[in-house]
Amino acid sequence: MMTFEQMKADFKAKFGTSFDFLKDTGIYETPLYKFLERMPKGADLHAHADAILPMDLQVEFLKDHPELVITPDWQIRFIGPGAPYGSRNMKECLEDGLTVDDFRRVWTVGGAPRNGYVWDWFEGIFTKCGAICTTPALVQDYYTRVMLYYHSIGVEHLELRSPFFGTREDAQARAEAYIRALAAVRKVAPLFTLSIVACAGKNDAWDPLFDLLMDNAVWVWKNVKDGDYDLVKAIDIVNDEDRSYSLARYEDRIRKILVENPGLRLTLHAGESLRGENEEISIALRCGINRLGHGFNLFRYPDAEKAVLEKGICMEICPVSNAMLGYCRDFSQHPAKRYMESGIPIVICSDDAAYQAHSVLTGDYLAVVVGWDLSFKQLRNLCRNSIEYSFLIPERKRKLMSWWKKEWTAFYNSSENS
């Protein structure tokens, strides 16, 4: 059996470190990819609802739900009088000759037209696929599949970014569907835990939507529990930084929510920008973030970088998403390598895997292993960080950590030493 260093060297010799290798299906058959797939990763701390399942499983999910149809312009709709003429369910699409690859072209960033603004295409995918979990029953089934998939790749804890739209009753119904999914998953994976980071958007033209989403976040935090534990752990505000309102617009309200609801944590998307001329990371720091979502541009702001290092704020790094959205063309140039080396704690996360990637999280580890030429020990530290910097309460964190240490030892013995 090959050692880790051999697998890494072989991969780099064949595929290099440019993000283009993600489109080469050959990489998914390499010993390094297979190795990283079965590696006990611990947790994924940054994944968005409802954009997680790999495309083959996404297609399978739709096939099992004929109540969801696909319109002629590739939008997923819940069946009803509103579904346009010509809509077909997934079973019919497949019978008509469409394949998983066809859906990968229309429903992932990989299919974005050249020379376009990729964020436009990306947001178009949300419009096409955003209705995949239209009812609590669909939420329950989707997340049962999501968590079982994570379990199959050595992840036992998920921190999911989820907005809670609608009335408080709607919000509660979605949250209770997560709890039912969790109960189903625990029959197979008894250790599995799920935390929700409740989100609002920075681009809401109608400002009261922000307040509604945050009111729902607090409502769910107080009223929906996983046994004795909170389901909602934190809040966040998301969207394309270059075309959204600044965090400054929400700063006072974020502070107020945190003061009124002690125990609720904060992680904000900031520093995910093609330009380097805004205050987003500093504002996030002023708001009192416990973790930083992306922070890609941190190197542009030395004072903020110093503060992140001194406070030991963990950065949620999503390399595949960064590459697909055009922030970084070559993984060896991804700035988080330097953040990690300077002592800032970082974790590797998947962001919107369903819309970006071939699979969930494994490709993100692959990107940094080859791009940053990680040692086996550095790789271990990244996995360990995903548990250490999660929002789990100490008792659950200890449990997860002792499971992971055992798994890692077995993984190590079965690979490196043989």
Ligand SMILES: [Zn+2]
């Ligand atoms: Zn994100």
